[in-house]
Amino acid sequence: MSEKKQGTYVNAEGSYERKTRYIPERITKDGRDGFPVEPGRYRLAVSRACPWAHRTILTRQLLGLEDVISMAVAGPVHDEDSWTFDLDPGGVDPVLGVPKLKDAYDARPDGYPESGVTVPAIVDTTTGQVVTNDFHQIVKDLVTEWTEHQREDAPDLWPEHLRDEIEEMSDLNYSEVNNGVYRCGFAGTQDAYDAAYDRLWKRLDELEEHLSTRRYLVGDQLTLADVRLWPTLVRFDAAYHGHFKCNRQKLTEMPVLWAYARDLWQTHDFGSTVNFEHIKAHYYATHLDINPTGVVPKGPDVSGWDEPHGRESLA
Numbered sequence: 001m002s003e004k005k006q007g008t009y010v011n012a013e014g015s016y017e018r019k020t021r022y023i024p025e026r027i028t029k030d031g032r033d034g035f036p037v038e039p040g041r042y043r044l045a046v047s048r049a050c051p052w053a054h055r056t057i058l059t060r061q062l063l064g065l066e067d068v069i070s071m072a073v074a075g076p077v078h079d080e081d082s083w084t085f086d087l088d089p090g091g092v093d094p095v096l097g098v099p100k101l102k103d104a105y106d107a108r109p110d111g112y113p114e115s116g117v118t119v120p121a122i123v124d125t126t127t128g129q130v131v132t133n134d135f136h137q138i139v140k141d142l143v144t145e146w147t148e149h150q151r152e153d154a155p156d157l158w159p160e161h162l163r164d165e166i167e168e169m170s171d172l173n174y175s176e177v178n179n180g181v182y183r184c185g186f187a188g189t190q191d192a193y194d195a196a197y198d199r200l201w202k203r204l205d206e207l208e209e210h211l212s213t214r215r216y217l218v219g220d221q222l223t224l225a226d227v228r229l230w231p232t233l234v235r236f237d238a239a240y241h242g243h244f245k246c247n248r249q250k251l252t253e254m255p256v257l258w259a260y261a262r263d264l265w266q267t268h269d270f271g272s273t274v275n276f277e278h279i280k281a282h283y284y285a286t287h288l289d290i291n292p293t294g295v296v297p298k299g300p301d302v303s304g305w306d307e308p309h310g311r312e313s314l315a
């Protein structure tokens with residue numbers, strides 16, 4: 001296997017394989033791992049470019065946890081040690097007091113998995129140590145462990161009676177779409193790319209059909225299934241269509257998915273969490289193995305995101 005950026009690997013067949021090993025600790029109500037839920041104690045480190053971090057940003061915002069868990073935003077392009085706080089005055093995160101996210105990972109007494117310095121990560125501000133970088137678990141814990149601190153009218157993003165369906169939908173979308181675009185982009189051979197491309201578009205066609213008669217992926221409400229899919233859709237035309245060669249169509253050419261994505265952008269204020277400049281800068285200027293010039297495209301035109309979506313009647 002040869003190592004690439006993003007903790008990714010290409011196997012002997014040229015197919016991309018994601019490393020999925022995470023720090024096991026969790027922040028919970030009962031503090032069983034030594035990290036109890038506590039307003040003001042933790043800082044969520046993200047990049048606005050990263051789709052996995054985007055899930056945590058959306059969940060934090062939907063649940064009204066902004067004043068309870070602060071957020072550190074890394075600049076979109078890595079240095080040799082991965083994410084840096086170069087957007088902050090003096091290049092130092094004002095709360096953590098460090099220039100690199102790696103400093104908070106290195107502060108952990110038990111080290112961290114070989115997948116490296118990744119976002120999202122939650123840092124304990126009392127010690128400066130990363131507590132967790134498991135984005136699957138972070139999102140669920142924001143929903144289930146931080147209930148006392150969520151805003152009064154916070155949506156139930158993971159309702160008990162829909163959980164199995166949400167997880168099944170999300171697992172499929174994760175493997176075929178969220179991770180599927182990376183499988184296309186990092187494929188090391190033509191055959192691996194062709195297979196990845198076909199897999200991706202099969203699922204996108206299914207989703208186009210699925211969402212033609214329903215407003216949300218599961219049930220008749222916004223759930224974690226939507227929160228998990230959407231970060232990939234919003235990056236599609238800006239990054240995946242060109243940079244990752246997912247180019248059968250643009251999102252804007254898939255009428256149902258495009259309207260669905262605009263609905264969430266507008267109705268649930270997902271749009272306020274997006275920075276297209278960070279997205280483009282990160283993908284095109286960080287993965288120099290697939291874009292050696294590091295040139296970042298000026299397009300696409302993103303003005304269409306505020307156009308009417310017409311999906312109210314599906315509710």
Ligand SMILES: N[C@@H](CCC(=O)N[C@@H](CS)C(=O)NCC(=O)O)C(=O)O
Binds near residue numbers: 049051082118119
């Ligand atoms: N590592 C996790 C997801 C988090 C992740 O890959 N984050 C990327 C940004 S989208 C990252 O932080 N990469 C840092 C690096 O490659 O140095 C996984 O692969 O399941």
